[in-house]
Amino acid sequence: MKELVAQQLVKYLERRGVEHVFGLCGHTNIAVLAALEKSTIKFVNVRHEQIAAHMADGYARAKKTTSVVLCHVGPGLTNAATGVANAALDSIPMVVIAGDVPSHYYGKHPHQEINLHADASQYEIYRPFVKRAWRVERPELFPEIIEKAFQLAENGRPGPVLVSVPMDIFSKEIDVSLFEKQNYHTKTLHKPSIDDETAKQIIGMILRAERPLFYVGGGIMLANAAAELKELVDHLSIPVAYTLMGKGAISDDHPLTLGMTGFWGTKFVNDTCRNADVILALGTRFSEADCSSWESEYTFNIPTTKLIHIDIDPNEIGRNYPTEIGIVADLKQALTVLNRVAKEMVPRGRQNDELKQQIAQYKQEFRKSNEEHIRNNSYPIRPERILQEVREVLPRDAYITTDVGWNKNGVGQQFPAYEASTILTPGGYATMGFGAPAALGAKIAQPDKVVVSLVGDGGFGQNPAVLATAAEENIPVVWVIMNNYAFGTIAGLEKAHFGTTHGTVFQRDGKPYSPDYASIARAYGIEGVKIQSAEEFKPALQRAIESNKPFVIDVEMLNVPTPTAGHWNIMDIYSPGKKVHHVSVNI
Template sequence: MNDLISHQLVKYLENRGVEHIFGLCGHTNIAVLTALECSSIKFVNVRHEQISAHMADGYARAKKETSVLLSHLGPGLTNAATGVANAALDSIPMVVIAGDVPSHYYGKHPHQEVNLHADASQYEIYRPFVKRAWRVERPDLFPEIIEKAFQLAESGNPGPVLVSVPMDIFSKEVDVSLFERLKHHTKSLQKPSIDDETARHIIQTLLDAKNPLFYVGGGIMLADAAEELRALVDHLEIPVAHSLMGKGAVSDDHPLTLGMTGFWGTKFINDQCKEADYIFALGTRFAEADSSSWESEYTFNFPPTKLIQIDIDPSEIGRNYPVEIGAVADLKQALTVLNRVAKEMVPNGLKNEALKQEIVRYRQEFKQSNQQYIQDNCYPMQPQRILEEVREVLPRDAYITTDVGWNKNGVGQQFPIYEAGTILTPGGYATMGFGAPAALGVKIAQPDRVVVSLVGDGGFGQNPALLATAAEENIPVVWVVMNNYAFGTIAGLQKAHYGTTLGTVFQRNGEAYSPDFASVAKAYGVEGIKIEAAEEFKPALEKAIASNKPFVIDVAMLNNPVPTAGHWNIMDIYSPDKKVHHVSL
């Protein structure tokens, strides 16, 4: 029996349990859209492909499943590229299915063909950042390719893959038995662990250490291993520092959580890492900002500190620092073994009351250092007050998305996260424009949880058309636009190092300028409030959450830099030997 590829693709996705597809139409993919009309799968329509890619990214993170993105060829695929690359650098599993030029017109330059260096070569655009890019050459190859695509996206270090499909192949028939045989193939692979000998070696090394420390990254969330991590932390009472992407792996109110390291880390946290004799790193790349540009004076000092490292990706073991014990394993599996072995070796666990009291004192001192900003009634508002009041209003299990700038850096440093995986931020690619659309994907994945997006005016202004999707689908996300009338972080850097703000602040006729984002929201059919005084903000946020509607809050904010105790080498590039950082504007 034969059937159209487009119909069989939709049935295949249904059988895999796919519930949503994100994307935008084009003449190359409408055969698939037509097949979706009677499907249980919901197609989420957008006005720009970057929006759909970030939505798919947020959805995959919150649902802990591979997301599916449907794209048109050429400009559709390149519009989505930034969002797919962001997912790639944060190891988010995603299958991108893109229409392509008709196979019988390769090289003739049909409408929107990419072929300057090779015929029908649009799929090569994605090669630098996806795990693999396929171009389907025949309809009978499609079933095998789509199965491989999901398996590769989900296995090892997860990430996006691309399946580029000539539009005529979507409309060709295929023997359905080629899809039927895929049902016999496993949809989940057994993941690698560590053996008991390696686990005993690691635990004994930690027991013998004087100042051991856990350093965790986003790999903990990707492996869904937060529960296992906390069990080991509780049993051995070893403190935990984290990267930006590792925030929330152990709750920020846990007595042994130190906080975020690096450029935006505090001196106390960075010193704890620098003075550790052993660091046990789990699921982290030791990224530049988290590691103070790998300069030993500030955060990590390997050697004399010695490193134990576990990661699912062998290329990360020892990439930036020498490793004494290295293991390639899934973190959930490895931590399960480590917990069992630790309980065998030290049945009653360890106690570290002195360090816990030191952490309590540090938190109190840090909180006190922010009180003048939190209690300030000035308007535009202090960013610290905005974060404080957002945390007061939100339930512990609410999801937060950030963009880049003060919201990302300030949240990483100052905003408590209580449940693993509830903070979504663009890490590796640090994409401006991620946070606002990603929140839509999160809310679709977790409809019963509160979702708030903390974004700057620069980031929200990237793709305000996301509000059309929010209105059409009635997706009740709350966007807090922390509006400093600038690309604020870059403006502070430029002013500090070069004495100008050209190209970084928004002005009209010499005066600070911003669109009225609350009015923009209303024009899209979304609720919006423009805050006029500091005391209005918290009640507005409470109202927005209670409304259970998509809601934009536009709040003016002072452009004060996030305090920095670490280091980032870009400062030395700008101003060699001058120790200059940011300034307020």
């Protein structure tokens, strides 16, 4: 029996359990769209392919699954590229299926082909950031390729892959047995663990240490290992610091949780890490911002501090710091063994009440340092007040997406996360424009959870067409636009080092300018509120959540820098020896 490749592709995705495909139409992929019409799979239509990729990214994080993006040749593929690259740097599993030029037109430069350096080579655009890029050369090869694509995206260090399909191949008939053959291949690979001898060595080093510390990254969430982490922390009474991507791996109200490290970290957290004698690092790549540009006087003093590093990706072990013990393993498997061995070596566990008291005192002092800003009734509103009131209104298990700027940096430093995987932020690529569409993907993945997107006016302005998809699909996300009339963080950076804000603030006729995003929302058929005073914000947010509809809240915010005691050596590039960070920019 024979059937069109496009039809068999959709049936294959159904068998894999795919429930949503995110994308945008084009003449190269409409055979797949036509097949999706009769499918249980929901096609989520967007107005820009970057939106599709970010939605798929948020969906994959919230649902803990591999997401699927369908896009068009040429500009469709390049429009999606930023979102796919963001997923790559944050290790998010994603399969991108792209229409391509007809195979019989190779070399003729057909409509929308990119071929300045080679014919039929659009897939090469993605090579620098996807785990693998395929171009399907013959229809009978497609079933094996799509099976390999999912397996590679999901295993090892997860990440996106690209399958570029000439449009004529979508419309070719092949024997259904070629797809059915893939049913016999396992859909779940067993992942590597650690042996007891290695686990005893690790636990032994931790027990002998005077100031041991756990340092956790986003790999904990990718491995779904938060429960195993908490079990080990509780049994051994070890403090935990985290990366930006690791926020939520252990609850911020846990008595042994320190907080985020690096440039946006606090002095207490950074000093605790720097003075540790043994660090067990779990699922982190030790990125620049988290590690204060790897300069030993700020956050980590390795190798004076002995490092044990467990990660699924061997490339990350020893990349930025020398490692005493390096283990390639799945974190859930590894922590399961470590827990068992720790209970064998220390059956009754350990307690460190003095350390818990120190951490509690630090947290109390940190909260107190923000009280003045939180109580401030001036308008434009203080960002600290926005974050505080959002936390007060939201349930503990709500999802937050951020963009870049105060919303991302402030959330990492000041916004308590209580459950793993509920803070979705663009980490490695730090992509402006991520937060607003990622929230739609998260809400589709978790329809029973509250989803709020904290974004700046610069980030929301990147792709306001997210509102069209929200309206069409009735996706009840709340967007809080922290509006400072600027690319605020960069404006503060430029002002501090060069004395100007040229190209970073939004003005019209010399006065601060912003579109009325509440009115824009209403034009899309979505409720929108423009806040006029600090006291209006919290009730408006409560009303937005209770409405269970898409809702935009435009709130003016002071353009003040996120406080930091950390270090990022770009400051030394701009202003050598001056220890200058950011300054406020008045609008």
